[in-house]
Amino acid sequence: MDTIIGIDLGTSTTEAAVYQDGKPVLMLNFDGREVTPSIVGVDDTGNIIVGEKAEAQLLIAPERTVREVKRLIGTDELVMIGKRQYSPVEISAMILSYVRTYAGTYLGEDITRAVISVPAYFDEIQRQETMEAGRAAGFMVDRIINEPTAAALSYGLEHMDEESYVLVYDLGGGTFDVTLLEMFEGVLEVKASSGDNKLGGKDFDERLIQYLTNRFQEKHGIDLTKDLYAMARVRDEALRCKIALSTQEEYTIQLPVLTVKDEVPYAMDEVLTRAKFEELIQDLVERTHEPIKVVLSDSGISAGELDKILLVGGSTRVPLVRRDIEAYFDKKPEAAVDPDYAVAQGAAIQAAIISGLIDESSEIVMTDVNPYTLGVRAIHGYDDEYMSVIIPRNKTIPTTKKQKFYTSWDGQTEAVIEVYQGESSCVRYNHCIGEFVLKGIPDRAAGKEAIDVSFTYNQNGMLHVTGKIVSTGKEASIEINMLGTKEEREDVSDWKSSELAGEYRSAVRRAEKWLKNHAEDKRAEDLLYYLKRAVLEEDEEQAEEFEEKLLYYIGEQQ
């Protein structure tokens, strides 16, 4: 059996662990450290460098170095390093590939399998891209595991005989996650997960930087934000300041010759108190309350019933965060796990469960939940964009749920089953993750024919959707890989070469123009792609269908 390692691919740092001799062990990188900064750069000879080396050149060559790329995962944004642009997936793959080499050296074998952790509240696309990055780095990714779940696993392994409700509060560099688990004699059951994809220690830094540059502008009338080198130094110092303020009441920022204007050097000299810092981040910390509320109400457990609060993630070192938690729950949080290593350790434990190193019948067992609501589009009264929920969020997986739908007009012979993910009751604001058509419904009056729609969501994040006509037993289904590959898109850029191009040019142009202002509209983008593909394949019937759908969709949005 190949060794499977566990990787915590964090916003600011990355760690990797492996299960050895009955416990998870952190592996050392080429610098002899457990922690690798999640920083990638190109050195002056054009080689890719990762980790501490890249961190070292952050101040001298910020244009050739990139950090916090995890925050961009799932977006189309590209990052410049030196002369070339890279996608967030490519950069994440570089970090993972670095991990793969050092893990290989550490263990003395080629490592090809891994469990990678992601924030619990990462959505569909973000998970897929993380998986893609893993594959690009040469891993077969056995599982994507939620970070708080991983942290709880590493806690659970050492507290096997507890019976308790545990809340994992994970405030990392870039994301906030909160998960509630029930522990019962070595079985870990995740009850609910929630979070905020864009909230973390980096936001604290940003607030500090903003404050410092504003002060600088007031004092000297110089806008620092355009000066890449100065900003790199301010950023570096802000980070130092934030860390220092966790233990001391006051910190003095001194950056001599920060910038030069008209041949006069200007220095930054500021004293920052902890109180001031806390004032700057107060509202950010309060943003954690909403997800906590969701988790408590979804799991049906009140704050008073909680037995333990585990803190994970570097940002939980900020005293204000701890005070806030204590005030909210009226309970002191515990430092029972190492906030930096717990996630990687948990990922390694999950890896050991998969590879069979841990025996589930005598050791630890874990069940997880789906973080987002899944459903189909349905007509509901006057509303034809109603999200009919099939599997509600925070349901233990694997799970199968079935629901009946009825035809909505006389003589309806086919039903389009559109599968959505998201929390809105209007599908337009949710994410369409697949659709298929169920044909051959007997021609009868509205409401006389029923369709059974069943969703099966399995452990590996595969969603299997089946539609079945009750009266005839005819079925159609779709397999949606929630974690695996994205649909392979063909290159359709030369659709103009098709004979059909003339006919559909105006529709394509109109959609493209519209998409310029609605860049994040995935549905329109998908439809445009299908239209182009149909045109390229000269499939007139399909092209017509998608043209109609596309124009209708755009028309509805305006």
Place this chain on the structure above:
Amino acid sequence: MRKDYEILGIQEDADEKKIKRAYFKLIREYSPEKNPERFQEIRAAYERLLEEKDKPKHDFQLEFPEDDSFALSMFDQIQQLLEEGDYAKALLTAQEGIKYYQEAECFLYMYARCCMLEGKNGKGVKAYEKLVERFPDKLFYKSELAKAYHIRGYQRKAYAMFQTAYKEGEREIDFLNLYSHCCYDREKYQESVQILQELVDSVPAEKTNQMILELLEAYTGLFMNCMAEPYPVEDVAEKCCLFLEQIEDQLEGYEEQIVSVLLFVRLVASRNHGKKLKRLVDKLKELVSEVLPDNMPTEMLDVFQMMEDDRFSELMKLTVKAFMLLDDTAFPRDSFDEYACFMQMDAFLCQLEAWPKQRKELDLLKEEYPDLYECGIDVWDMVRRCTGENRQYMIEDVLAEYLRMEAKFQCGHYYELYPDRRCHIEQIQWDSQEEGTFVRKDRKIGRNEPCPCGSGKKYKNCCGKG
């Protein structure tokens, strides 16, 4: 249900702790990793049992045909169907069971339940009557029968049955709530209050968060009763205050209930106990404006206040009510039905006829209840704009559609206020047919423009339909 116990391998009297222990033990063996199919079965059984344990318990066991696995699986099937919400099919299956097993208790009970869920209340009542007759010791059936009578509208029988069940010790929350309703309907206010007070006191503090809806309803009932027959209400107010403080952070989704409590408390306060209720009113106001402002139908509060405001005429109040019905921030989307549309048309017509007499009131509304004014702004504008001949045309235009809908609902105020209009309409229809072409004086309303009736829907989906 029996099968679920079997799956988990436990006795049917197992408590929550035992169920949990059995579940956790089993999934060690059949973890999602090793045996996902079996895991799902176990999980589903576990969830069903926990849910069942959460519900108020029946202190009895159903009688099953002996040693018959077919009956068991049929029974399970009915429960499954009920869970999926397919009441019609569950009802059919239960009927089948009754036929097959000579009215075995388990199927008769299921049949009664399904009937009530399907809205076949008469049949449900009959079935429960039979059950009560056959099993006079089972209090549960009496309680259910009382509820069924109440829903069916047999108030006298319901009241008697409620009293019997109550005397025999039934104290389930829903039962008490409905009992008090029944008392209220029969004007036994004192009894109603007494029951509700007992209900409120019977919920232990740590359970309040699971009973929010029931308790809010109970408090509404208490204040409602006080309107009919004043009683010392301070104690109740005090308790209600405490309750609200306790559940403050879990109130999302209960906005409408909160508002209705506030409405009644205010009413009571305005009648007699102004000072004593101040704290509660303040608390409720705070909830409305600070804790739950996002989803709070504040306009409803304004409507309430306006209804009490003597400066407005009946006509104005009627119109505001009609338009508030269609505002989807105050009401769930389901209210967007034809009826609401009709009520609006009704109000619109009345306003058109009365103009400009109500101009002063309209200005007052705009000034003091801007939110309410905003809701009907299209209509007010339309009413203001339509002068002279235009107004006649507008009235006739809307009347054509109104005529059709009035036949269906027969409850508008327009004919009441302007009885001569009824024949007038028939005239219009005649005239326009005679003349052949109808010359439009007013601007034509486009299919996709907002409907002039003010519903906020597109014209083609509203008055312009068909």
